[in-house]
Amino acid sequence: MAVIKYIEAIVSAMREEMRRDDNVFVLGEDVGVRGGVLNTTKGLYQEFGEMRVMDTPLAESGIVGVAVGAAMYGLRPIAEMQFADFVFPATNQIISEAARVRYRSNNDWQCPLVVRLPYGATGGGALYHSQCPESVFVGTPGLKIVAPSTPYDAKGLLKAAIRDNDPVLYFEHKKCYLSQTGEVPDGDYIVPIGKADVKREGTDITVITYGLTVHYALQAAEELHKEEGISAHILDLRTLQPLDKGAILESAARTGKILIVHEDNKTGGVGGEVAAIIAEELLFELDAPIMRLCPPDVPAVGMNPPMEKFFLLNKDKIKDEMRKLALY
Amino acid sequence: MRVTKAAGTEVTVPHLAESLVSATIGKWMKKPGDYVEQYEVLCELITEKVNAEMPSPVEGVLKEILAEEGETVEVGGVICIIEEPGSATEATGQAVQHEASSAYRRGFEAADGDSSMRHRYSPAVQHLANEYRLDLTQIAGTGMGGRITRKDVREFIEGRQQRRPPAVDPQQADHQASPGREPADRQSPVRREEPQRRKEPLTTEKVPVRSTGLHLSETPRMPLIEVEPMQDTGRGEYFIDVTPIRNTIATRMRQSVTEIPHAWMMIEVDVTNLVLLRNKLKDEFRKQEGINLTYLAFMLKAVVNAIKDYPILNSVWAVDKIIVKKDINISLAVGTEDSVITPVIKKADRMNIAGLAREVDELSRRARTGKLKLDEVLGGTITVNNTGSFGSILSYPIINYPQAANLSFESIVKRPVVINDMIAVRSMVNICLSLDHRILDGLICGRFLQRLKENLEAFGPDTQLY
Numbered sequence: 001m002a003v004i005k006y007i008e009a010i011v012s013a014m015r016e017e018m019r020r021d022d023n024v025f026v027l028g029e030d031v032g033v034r035g036g037v038l039n040t041t042k043g044l045y046q047e048f049g050e051m052r053v054m055d056t057p058l059a060e061s062g063i064v065g066v067a068v069g070a071a072m073y074g075l076r077p078i079a080e081m082q083f084a085d086f087v088f089p090a091t092n093q094i095i096s097e098a099a100r101v102r103y104r105s106n107n108d109w110q111c112p113l114v115v116r117l118p119y120g121a122t123g124g125g126a127l128y129h130s131q132c133p134e135s136v137f138v139g140t141p142g143l144k145i146v147a148p149s150t151p152y153d154a155k156g157l158l159k160a161a162i163r164d165n166d167p168v169l170y171f172e173h174k175k176c177y178l179s180q181t182g183e184v185p186d187g188d189y190i191v192p193i194g195k196a197d198v199k200r201e202g203t204d205i206t207v208i209t210y211g212l213t214v215h216y217a218l219q220a221a222e223e224l225h226k227e228e229g230i231s232a233h234i235l236d237l238r239t240l241q242p243l244d245k246g247a248i249l250e251s252a253a254r255t256g257k258i259l260i261v262h263e264d265n266k267t268g269g270v271g272g273e274v275a276a277i278i279a280e281e282l283l284f285e286l287d288a289p290i291m292r293l294c295p296p297d298v299p300a301v302g303m304n305p306p307m308e309k310f311f312l313l314n315k316d317k318i319k320d321e322m323r324k325l326a327l328y
Numbered sequence: 329m330r331v332t333k334a335a336g337t338e339v340t341v342p343h344l345a346e347s348l349v350s351a352t353i354g355k356w357m358k359k360p361g362d363y364v365e366q367y368e369v370l371c372e373l374i375t376e377k378v379n380a381e382m383p384s385p386v387e388g389v390l391k392e393i394l395a396e397e398g399e400t401v402e403v404g405g406v407i408c409i410i411e412e413p414g415s416a417t418e419a420t421g422q423a424v425q426h427e428a429s430s431a432y433r434r435g436f437e438a439a440d441g442d443s444s445m446r447h448r449y450s451p452a453v454q455h456l457a458n459e460y461r462l463d464l465t466q467i468a469g470t471g472m473g474g475r476i477t478r479k480d481v482r483e484f485i486e487g488r489q490q491r492r493p494p495a496v497d498p499q500q501a502d503h504q505a506s507p508g509r510e511p512a513d514r515q516s517p518v519r520r521e522e523p524q525r526r527k528e529p530l531t532t533e534k535v536p537v538r539s540t541g542l543h544l545s546e547t548p549r550m551p552l553i554e555v556e557p558m559q560d561t562g563r564g565e566y567f568i569d570v571t572p573i574r575n576t577i578a579t580r581m582r583q584s585v586t587e588i589p590h591a592w593m594m595i596e597v598d599v600t601n602l603v604l605l606r607n608k609l610k611d612e613f614r615k616q617e618g619i620n621l622t623y624l625a626f627m628l629k630a631v632v633n634a635i636k637d638y639p640i641l642n643s644v645w646a647v648d649k650i651i652v653k654k655d656i657n658i659s660l661a662v663g664t665e666d667s668v669i670t671p672v673i674k675k676a677d678r679m680n681i682a683g684l685a686r687e688v689d690e691l692s693r694r695a696r697t698g699k700l701k702l703d704e705v706l707g708g709t710i711t712v713n714n715t716g717s718f719g720s721i722l723s724y725p726i727i728n729y730p731q732a733a734n735l736s737f738e739s740i741v742k743r744p745v746v747i748n749d750m751i752a753v754r755s756m757v758n759i760c761l762s763l764d765h766r767i768l769d770g771l772i773c774g775r776f777l778q779r780l781k782e783n784l785e786a787f788g789p790d791t792q793l794y
Contacts, residue, residue, distance in 0.1 A: 038347050118347075122343075123343050175349060177347050178347060203479070204479065255478075256477075256478040257478075284454075284455035285451075285452050285455075286450055287450040287452040287453065287478035288450060328472045328477075
């Protein structure tokens with residue numbers, strides 16, 4: 001098995017799917033000759049040409065609008081938002097059109113569209129290059145939303161998203177691009193949408209998370225185990241809509257002490273939904289209040305380093321919270 | 329890298345570009361002991377996006393290089409230390425005060441003696457206590473404020489935790505125990521009424537998942553048809569579960585009739601000469617080959633020859649084109665008691681009548697005993713039904729998707745036929761053809777059937793089997 005980076009997993013998933021299926025094409029700002037501002041479409045233009053790797057004007061509503069139309073016509077577009085922060089002009093196309101095509105046509109039409117959303121803070125990006133807009137879409141039935149944390153999941157989920165006949169929002173954390181490497185099988189494989197993954201087994205506390213914070217939680221868990229003997233069970237949601245209810249309940253019931261962590265703001269985030277599911281179904285397994293650790297409810301990451309540090313999660317913040325829960 | 333923390337200013341890898349998390353050290357321009365001005369280049373930094381020169385943030389003496397050439401350092405990681413002029417070389421050595429909170433799990437008594445949470449029980453603890461009839465006062469709490477955690481209770485149940493000296497009168501503790509029990513058992517706060525439950529490890533206990541209420545995260549429910557066997561509806565009906573093969577047949581048939589616009593034709597053929605021929609040869613053939621010489625073999629030969637004249641019958645609809653297949657692979661519909669399967673006679677155009685007869689015998693035998701291999705049912709280009717074998721004289725076959733046509737041969741029956749204004753007794757057979765009207769029209773099919781009729785009527789005393 002090859003050891004590759006998260007970003008390489010994304011490029012190779014697109015390349016393999018484009019080779020496999022002529023209907024797959026990529027569109028977005030600077031995705032062509034430039035290979036994407038974050039290098040996520042590097043080499044695709046050279047291999048597939050301008051008809052399948054399309055540079056678009058700076059208009060997200062147009063990118064997704066075109067993609068919705070193409071998808072309904074039978075093609076399989078992958079629309080790239082240069083940064084997830086810029087998705088808001090396209091929310092109308094995503095929520096009012098893509099998400100409803102199947103429902104409003106009584107199953108006659110479908111919209112096999114993938115919107116790739118590089119999200120999250122890498123440091124120094126401030127407002128327009130750091131946000132986590134997933135909670136805006138999580139409440140919209142008809143969309144599938146995935147947020148992989150490892151190269152294996154990134155490749156498998158992107159392939160699954162491309163082959164899926166419904167619109168999928170694919171949230172890729174920018175800080176994972178180069179920081180995460182991992183083993184990825186050489187052959188074709190998919191990671192099914194809607195399945196969470198236990199990234200670490202444990203008995204004292206359960207941490208439910210997704211995206212970059214999975215790795216912070218894993219590091220924290222490792223240290224807590226070595227230093228203080230606390231055994232943490234870590235569930236990576238991977239899919240945010242539909243949530244893997246079975247896996248959430250199973251992991252929560254393991255320990256009865258649950259900490260939910262994500263980089264998106266606390267209020268209205270996915271964590272609230274996860275907490276509600278647990279509260280609804282697992283009262284008699286709960287041994288502590290369900291806890292959430294998320295950035296504060298300020299509009300976005302601050303530019304200056306102290307504010308950025310205050311806002312963003314890191315291994316130590318998560319470790320403190322995990323210890324607090326274990327001691328409860 | 330941060331192993332030694334010498335005095336001076338730490339030079340760290342700057343955040344050079346968005347999404348960058350690390351940089352590789354290229355060539356060091358300075359070596360330890362060198363004096364560097366502010367903004368003077370210390371070394372090269374190589375990243376996947378940009379290559380940059382690392383300027384010195386301060387003026388001073390380069391004291392120590394912490395990252396060698398070729399080493400990859402995370403953003404924020406220290407690469408070297410520069411001692412600024414005038415700064416005292418005091419060893420900072422601030423030992424990271426590690427708060428050894430190994431108080432965790434040491435038990436509530438070992439903690440700060442706080443027992444404010446001693447009698448506050450979580451739902452999980454209460455639930456377990458009730459389920460196993462436990463006296464919680466006998467369990468030591470390791471949680472915050474002396475709280476009894478779920479883990480404490482579980483360990484207690486598994487007998488791993490040491491029993492706390494009873495704080496209450498033991499008689500009161502087991503007041504719920506049934507009166508007839510022996511004293512030893514009565515002392516135990518764990519009732520032994522549920523041995524099965526206690527045998528399995530508690531950690532892997534199956535999670536009770538309530539299924540009421542349709543939640544947002546649920547995928548819409550599919551109606552699950554569960555049929556109970558032999559359920560009497562009072563109307564003399566009974567149910568048969570849909571087997572996987574039945575389901576496959578149903579799916580294929582529905583796909584065929586919904587996607588293919590079917591049309592239907594029939595022609596009647598005088599096979600008197602063929603009947604005479606077969607009657608003459610069949611015993612000899614049986615002796616030689618060990619198998620029956622059926623009419624089907626002759627009919628297949630006639631079909632193959634007709635297709636050679638009208639190859640369009642051997643084709644597939646591919647939306648923007650029609651694919652005309654070169655090999656004539658005949659799917660043979662073979663019925664079994666509860667299903668129908670279509671093994672394929674591959675390259676039937678290269679076989680003579682005897683070869684076809686052998687193939688038909690072999691494939692139908694294997695089909696009926698369920699011994700067909702996967703490749704023996706794939707690749708058919710046209711289907712032939714031998715409906716005559718069960719006495720049918722007319723049928724309207726559904727096309728075997730994605731083929732273009734399906735032929736059925738009906739029973740050979742003796743009928744009065746008018747020949748040259750005279751009535752003769754002839755052996756007649758109906759041949760029915762279902763066609764994909766997207767590919768085929770009446771004219772071409774009419775011609776094809778006409779050719780088939782000619783081929784069949786041409787069989788006679790001189791026909792060679794080999």
